[in-house]
Amino acid sequence: MRHKSLRVGILALILLSFLSVPVSAYQYSITNVEWYDNSEDLYPFGTGVANAVKNRLNGAGWSQRFYETDYNVDDYDFGYSQSGYQGLDEAEFHYHFGHGINVLGETHIEYSRFPNGDLVRGEVYKKWDSVNKWVVIDACHILANLQWGGALKYSHGILGFSTLEAAYTELPDKFLRNCIDYDYTIGYAWQQATQEVFGSDVTARVIFDTQTQLLNDHLSGQGYVAPNENPDDDVIYYDSWTC
């Protein structure tokens, strides 16, 4: 009888521990390239940006899928492979920080060894098709090339810039505050954050797979999320504004 009571007590404790620990329903990932061989280093801004993303999302019950930095960042973290490790396509939300460059209209996400290491849109074409919903590319110029929208097979949106921009840790903090504390849509949260942080020499841009996603998507757990585009097509919706 005493053993039975003990077993019931232990079972109750186990159940209670499951109830009291917040469940990490959603996951995020971060790539941060702030040290460069040939471009100006962005340290400590990248670390600050990554910490801001972690603080906001961990505080909202999200869990980190991966955090890769500098020389460890490569194409595979951006979902280059369609089997095995899927990189950013293994988590709902991805934040990238680093340099971007526009060369003859082709925009490159610079890795630490650039020009001997970068990501161009052709390498992820139609490859964001699993868990991922939104990707922030906090780097200059990248979304000047709208063909990055081709990566969005089932993923919903890319948030970034079509011009020069500068490094501010306030950007992810304000964006995620808008998403989590104010329950703004992803698109409006980016508009508000970029307008607050930058002046009028910066043009921010979002690219979404469907218009419904652009206008209605909320961060997972904060409101309505529109369905994936199905069947996938070659049409995207973009919005740009001077900050």
Add this chain to the structure above:
Amino acid sequence: MKHNWILVGTILVILVVGIGSFGVITDDGSRPYKLQASFSKFNMDTEFPASPATAPVFKVVEKEAFTIGSERLMAIKPSIPSEEEAPAMALKTLENYGGLPKDAVLHKVEQVHINKYNLTTESVEEQYPQWTLVIYEQQIQGMPVIGPGAEIWIALGDNGELLQIDKVWRTVEYSKEVPIITAEQAYERLNKGELLTRYQSPLEGIEISSIYLGYYAENRDTDQEYFKPIWIFHGKDLHNNTIRLPVSATLN
């Protein structure tokens, strides 16, 4: 002998094609390609201006920062004001928010749409109007204030309805004169990457079309006490975007 000339010619053709393909990026973004590793950093398309020995510093005596708006900003509207009619509407709107500051100048007007874009044909198939944007910037004694903390941003919707107003404005008063560096010395700082902001791009191939004195306003969260003089390198990048690069003009 004839065979020798054919051989030499073939080698030359191979060399020319090989060298020509070095540094070319295929236009679909796929590999392989080889990037040029070095670019000329800035192209100067202007003379250095005469540099005064001193320039004024202004003390910030008041900061006004507010945003009024809602998610309706993003919604598609039946129509939005034309770029010609929007500034007058913005001025009328501003009457409810203290009016236009005396040191404000109209900087930009633009219509914002959601664009339906076909990746295959690379064309915009439809546009859905959202807002018309009017931006005012600050000028002190004819010198522009750049940066994120000196702007009135007004978004107007159907029939000029105010959708959003965002104002960050510092009222300043003259403080003192300080010695400044020359524009040439500022250019040296620019080439060393000594800018007031850390850009997330290598800043290559920018064409500088003018150089002038101005001020830099920090973002709204910063408790900025003074506007100190800066040299502004104004130009365009390779993609025709206007760029204003801020370099401190003070000695230290």
